[in-house]
Amino acid sequence: MIQPFTSDPLRWVSEDGQPIRELPARFTPELLRELHREMVRAREFDKKLVTLLRQGRTTFYAQASGMEATQVGLARSLRIGHDWVWPYYRDHALGLAMGVSMLDIVSQCLGTNSDLCRGRQMPHHFGSAAQNFVSISSSIASQVPPAAGNAMAQKYLGVDEITVCTFGDGATSEGDWHAGMNMAGAAGAPCLFVCENNQWAISTHLREQTASETIHIKAKAYGMPGYYVDGNDIVAVIEVLSHVAEGVRSGQGPALVECLTYRVGSHSNADADAEKNYRTREEVNEWLARDPIVRVERLLEHLGAPIDAGEIAELTRATHREVDEAVLAAEATGQPDWQIMFEDVYADIPVHLREQEAFLRAEQTGTAVGGRA
Amino acid sequence: MTATQSKPAAAGETRTLTLIQAITEAMHEELARDERVVVFGEDVGARGGVFLATAGLQASFGKHRVFDTPLSEASIVGAAVGMAVRGMRPIAEIQFADYMGPGFDQIISQAAKIRYRSGGQFTAPLVIRTPSGGGVKGGHHHSQSPESYFAHTPGLKVVMPSTPYDAKGLLKAAVRGGDPVIYFEPKRLYRAAKGEVPAGDYTVEIGKGAVRREGSDLTLIGYGGVMPDVERAAQALAAEGVQAEVIDLRSLVPWDRELVLESVSKTGRAVLVSEAPRTANFMGEVAYVIQEQLFDGLLSPVMQVAGFDTPYPYVQDKVYLPGPNRIAAACVQALNY
Numbered sequence: 001m002i003q004p005f006t007s008d009p010l011r012w013v014s015e016d017g018q019p020i021r022e023l024p025a026r027f028t029p030e031l032l033r034e035l036h037r038e039m040v041r042a043r044e045f046d047k048k049l050v051t052l053l054r055q056g057r058t059t060f061y062a063q064a065s066g067m068e069a070t071q072v073g074l075a076r077s078l079r080i081g082h083d084w085v086w087p088y089y090r091d092h093a094l095g096l097a098m099g100v101s102m103l104d105i106v107s108q109c110l111g112t113n114s115d116l117c118r119g120r121q122m123p124h125h126f127g128s129a130a131q132n133f134v135s136i137s138s139s140i141a142s143q144v145p146p147a148a149g150n151a152m153a154q155k156y157l158g159v160d161e162i163t164v165c166t167f168g169d170g171a172t173s174e175g176d177w178h179a180g181m182n183m184a185g186a187a188g189a190p191c192l193f194v195c196e197n198n199q200w201a202i203s204t205h206l207r208e209q210t211a212s213e214t215i216h217i218k219a220k221a222y223g224m225p226g227y228y229v230d231g232n233d234i235v236a237v238i239e240v241l242s243h244v245a246e247g248v249r250s251g252q253g254p255a256l257v258e259c260l261t262y263r264v265g266s267h268s269n270a271d272a273d274a275e276k277n278y279r280t281r282e283e284v285n286e287w288l289a290r291d292p293i294v295r296v297e298r299l300l301e302h303l304g305a306p307i308d309a310g311e312i313a314e315l316t317r318a319t320h321r322e323v324d325e326a327v328l329a330a331e332a333t334g335q336p337d338w339q340i341m342f343e344d345v346y347a348d349i350p351v352h353l354r355e356q357e358a359f360l361r362a363e364q365t366g367t368a369v370g371g372r373a
Numbered sequence: 374m375t376a377t378q379s380k381p382a383a384a385g386e387t388r389t390l391t392l393i394q395a396i397t398e399a400m401h402e403e404l405a406r407d408e409r410v411v412v413f414g415e416d417v418g419a420r421g422g423v424f425l426a427t428a429g430l431q432a433s434f435g436k437h438r439v440f441d442t443p444l445s446e447a448s449i450v451g452a453a454v455g456m457a458v459r460g461m462r463p464i465a466e467i468q469f470a471d472y473m474g475p476g477f478d479q480i481i482s483q484a485a486k487i488r489y490r491s492g493g494q495f496t497a498p499l500v501i502r503t504p505s506g507g508g509v510k511g512g513h514h515h516s517q518s519p520e521s522y523f524a525h526t527p528g529l530k531v532v533m534p535s536t537p538y539d540a541k542g543l544l545k546a547a548v549r550g551g552d553p554v555i556y557f558e559p560k561r562l563y564r565a566a567k568g569e570v571p572a573g574d575y576t577v578e579i580g581k582g583a584v585r586r587e588g589s590d591l592t593l594i595g596y597g598g599v600m601p602d603v604e605r606a607a608q609a610l611a612a613e614g615v616q617a618e619v620i621d622l623r624s625l626v627p628w629d630r631e632l633v634l635e636s637v638s639k640t641g642r643a644v645l646v647s648e649a650p651r652t653a654n655f656m657g658e659v660a661y662v663i664q665e666q667l668f669d670g671l672l673s674p675v676m677q678v679a680g681f682d683t684p685y686p687y688v689q690d691k692v693y694l695p696g697p698n699r700i701a702a703a704c705v706q707a708l709n710y
Contacts, residue, residue, distance in 0.1 A: 134491070149451055156411065186442070
């Protein structure tokens, strides 16, 4: 039923919302509505954060609009709080669906006192220990070897957890990606690698990224199965990822799943005019027509359980309220003091950092002499 | 808190070991002490490592605890980070310090930063052991001293022992601490350095130097592979009636500023010795702090004896390395200033 190395992406629901193979029993209208709600919440979060960016209340944001089925579907395929995730920097829909609170993500984006990561990284690089959602690093593919190691530790410790490692298509060109994939394969580590292939690494298209026909076929070289999924079909994403995750959990070794999707928005605020610069309006329109949220709405219509427009509007308003409240709550906690700059560099603060802290304190209070600790 | 020579902190039998035997023993004891400790890297298993630092460990603890990895420094370091985050205490071997390049991003982007960037939610206490330095006819891919790259990265601790006693104690301290530690092993001392090592458990605190010889005329400061030559230089000076104080830093990050400043304030002169290339050498920071803190009390400029700013040569390694004569000449220059 679920075959690796297919030439076309595995799909359960067509773009116009028709099941093209038997819909698994668990996909009741109730579940589909739940998934729809999570995807809309992530989509609206995107819009709100772009607004915050324009208002100058945050300084960086990487949209995931169009990729919600991949991320929400992945969250549904894990044992949350039990499995570990080494994510990449566009995974807020995954984080939200895994239960990282709106307040925690917003706080990190604003760098307030309520930020679990204590204002140490550029916005949109959150992490949350409660969900084993490891703090995000900007350094492309650098999470891949550690994810392999995390999975090796799980195997060593004899726990039934798995590690999930996500990345974009661009990351698969990095040496660290190949090193990590190879390591996990050689070690037989319970690691599920998920490529969120949105086809663009900033302005570089997949075709310039690799001569491989697809990303998932690269799995063959590392001795693991590679699966190809329509990343805009949440039914397919959950079906395939659940199946593969349980295979990984049962000791079959690592696996790679490529979710073919599309980044409808820009890479970040640094390339806000994506259409003008490097891709055509036609291409974007083509993918807008494959919107993962609309596909679920059409599927629900087909199942005779449509969501009405009023419901969606209310959901949208509720999410906007949720973000607004999180922003107010985060901003109310204030900006972290400069002192915390010297904490968490090491387990304990060494003498030279204590001295530098003392210098900065003196400078801040106007009692410094000279320019160095 | 300084001892003239580190005293064994543990009761029990003391034997004469080489530096590499002390390293092996430290890993053996830590593997036995803590289930979370594992040792891995290229050829560390049945082969026991190319220098035999891990000899016998796989036989004693099994492939589960001591294992070979694919030939990839990025994988080795990255896997160590992931294991540490998940609660283990990995000791990763990089076969030669010259090959840290492919693992560099893992060291500086992941190992050094995960505690900081996650606000302390995730930490990576791990040890990366690697043989470094020259003097073994290794050419420039088996002889380099890259410690300054790592000393320049906040979040990492950097150590380099020169005696068997310190090698064991520092390694055990590194395994038990809460931070990523880059543990450089001066390969030319693996078998050349012999000394008394207690069979029992003890640690050497990271960040503390040691006075190897007391003197009042000048302070000679070094670490790692150059230490025997530093001591030879001090002996030669003593024959001329000059008493040099010899300090072994042992740790670069953090380094024992208190010990260094105490000594140089007493002697008024400092000669800094390392074999790493001179430009942006870690000793530049030591010199900087000495002149900043003790400017009025210095009797001569702080001198640096270092490697040349060339790639490490093959045929010429004896002239490349700062031997006792070059070190003593720098001391004479300082004394005659």
